[in-house]
Amino acid sequence: MSMCRVWYYKWVNADTESEIFKQLYGSIVAKKGRILPDYDDVRYNGSLMLGNSHIITGDNIALPQNYKHVGGYHIKDTVEPLPQHLKEIFDNSSNGVIYFSLGSNLKSSALPESIKRELINMFSELKETVIWKFEKFMPDLPKNVHIIKWVSQQSVLAHPNCKLFITHGGLLSKLEALHAGKPIIGVPFFADQYINVNRAVAKGFGKRVNFGTNIAHDLRIAIKEILENQSYQQRAKELSKIFHDRTLPPGKELVYWIEHVIRTNGAPHMRSTALNFRWYQKLYLDLLFVIVIVILLLFIVSKHVTAMVRKEFRSKQKTK
Numbered sequence: 001m002s003m004c005r006v007w008y009y010k011w012v013n014a015d016t017e018s019e020i021f022k023q024l025y026g027s028i029v030a031k032k033g034r035i036l037p038d039y040d041d042v043r044y045n046g047s048l049m050l051g052n053s054h055i056i057t058g059d060n061i062a063l064p065q066n067y068k069h070v071g072g073y074h075i076k077d078t079v080e081p082l083p084q085h086l087k088e089i090f091d092n093s094s095n096g097v098i099y100f101s102l103g104s105n106l107k108s109s110a111l112p113e114s115i116k117r118e119l120i121n122m123f124s125e126l127k128e129t130v131i132w133k134f135e136k137f138m139p140d141l142p143k144n145v146h147i148i149k150w151v152s153q154q155s156v157l158a159h160p161n162c163k164l165f166i167t168h169g170g171l172l173s174k175l176e177a178l179h180a181g182k183p184i185i186g187v188p189f190f191a192d193q194y195i196n197v198n199r200a201v202a203k204g205f206g207k208r209v210n211f212g213t214n215i216a217h218d219l220r221i222a223i224k225e226i227l228e229n230q231s232y233q234q235r236a237k238e239l240s241k242i243f244h245d246r247t248l249p250p251g252k253e254l255v256y257w258i259e260h261v262i263r264t265n266g267a268p269h270m271r272s273t274a275l276n277f278r279w280y281q282k283l284y285l286d287l288l289f290v291i292v293i294v295i296l297l298l299f300i301v302s303k304h305v306t307a308m309v310r311k312e313f314r315s316k317q318k319t320k
């Protein structure tokens with residue numbers, strides 16, 4: 001059913017995509033004195049696809065050789081130091097720090113007032129220090145809750161006192177958590193956040209909490225589970241080791257493969273051989289056609305032979 005939806009979507013939007021392609025690249029190609037190729041010819045002519053992914057972040061599915069995992073290429077090689085006041089909070093938190101951030105697009109300050117207050121009350125009952133990325137000033141905070149407008153997330157997660165990352169489940173945040181070897185609690189809101197969080201749960205280094213009126217209660221249970229059950233911490237560290245165990249850092253691997261494509265005139269050797277076959281060949285419809293013809297021929301022959309045998313038998317019966 002899902003494959004049918006994909007084909008239907010491609011069919012419905014084919015003309016729109018083709019028109020957008022002409023608008024974006026028509027004038028550029030014309031300036032170089034060339035003719036813009038047909039969109040259908042171009043979209044299957046990609047030399048390389050760089051995916052912001054890693055095999056431990058999802059399912060290890062079969063992919064063509066010209067797809068390369070470069071997940072984490074945005075992560076800096078050296079960790080930036082935390083601001084002095086924030087460093088002191090982390091260093092002096094004897095029970096560890098919980099970092100809470102909804103990313104750059106979602107705003108914690110836009111949450112309903114009742115939910116914000118319930119979250120603050122719940123955090124105040126924890127023995128851990130809570131650092132909450134929040135865009136506005138919030139008065140009357142408990143001693144263990146601190147508000148910051150912005151901070152280098154990589155630096156926060158890299159600190160040894162950071163015990164847990166509560167996140168919206170964005171892909172970059174998930175990769176940064178794996179890089180740092182920290183367990184997560186995901187509160188997804190839209191798009192790929194749901195599948196990112198679900199995969200973290202399946203991999204054993206995360207819990208999912210749905211956003212709603214009971215989020216403070218559900219979050220308290222998830223925090224207790226992750227901090228008291230050491231399997232989440234251990235699993236996060238195990239996956240982090242795999243994430244780091246590469247022949248090249250993702251940023252350098254990205255550059256290498258781009259240069260490889262240039263050196264080999266488009267790297268046709270890495271393209272999927274499926275592109276050389278027609279659609280009916282990829283679906284084995286030609287083979288199915290041959291099988292159906294053979295079966296029909298066998299059926300016709302057997303029917304003809306049976307009719308001849310019956311005719312001969314009846315003829316002998318009459319003679320007797």
